[in-house]
Amino acid sequence: MPVLANHRRELFAQLLFQGFSAVSAYAKAGYKRHDGNACTLAKHPEVLARLEEIRGEQTGVPVGTRAIAARANVTAETLMDELEQARALAMESKQPSAAVGATKEKSILSGHRIERTEIGGPGEFDHLSDDELLATIRDRWARLDSETQLASSNGSIQLNGAPRNPKDRDH
DSSP states (O other), X not given: OOSOSSHHHHHXXXXXXTTOOHHHHHHHTTOOOOHHHHHHXXXXXXXXXXXXXHHHHHHOSOHHHHHHHHHHXXXXXXXXXXXXXXXXXXXXXXXXXXXXXXXXXXXXXXXSOOOOOOOSOTTTTTTSOHHHHHHXXXXXXXXXXXXXXXXXXXXXXXXXXXXXXXXXXXX
C-alpha cells in the first residue's frame, strides 16, 4: 500500500508507529483532540493496513512477533520515557496531581527517592540505654539482612545497588 492520500491519516499512522498513543498521534496529526475519534481512526482499515506496511518496511519482522518482543524489552529507560510522557500529558491537561505522581514514580525508579518506614511504635525504645538500643538496632538489621539475602538468592527480590552487609553502610 503506498503512502495514504490523506496526509493527516498518513502522519497519524507514522506517529502510531513511532509509539505515540492514538490520542497524542491524533492531535499531532492536526486533528482537534478527541479521544473517541482518535481510537476510531486507529482502528480504521486504511490506517491499520498502512501501519502494518510501515512495520514491515522498517523491521521485516511480522507484526505479532514484533509486539511480543517489544513487550519483553521493558527497561528502566523505557519506563522513564513512559513516565515522562505521562507527566507531560498531565501538565498539558492541567492535572498537576497526576504530574506529581509521574514525577514521584520517576524519582523512585531512578533511585533519587527512597521510601522509608518506621519500625516500632511511639516510645517503644524509650526505656533502653544507648548500648541496648544499639544492640536492638544491630539485631534487627542482621535479621533484615538475612531475610534480604535469602530473598535475593532465591530471586524473589533484587537489590537496587544497596549494600547487603550492614558494615558496608555509611554511618
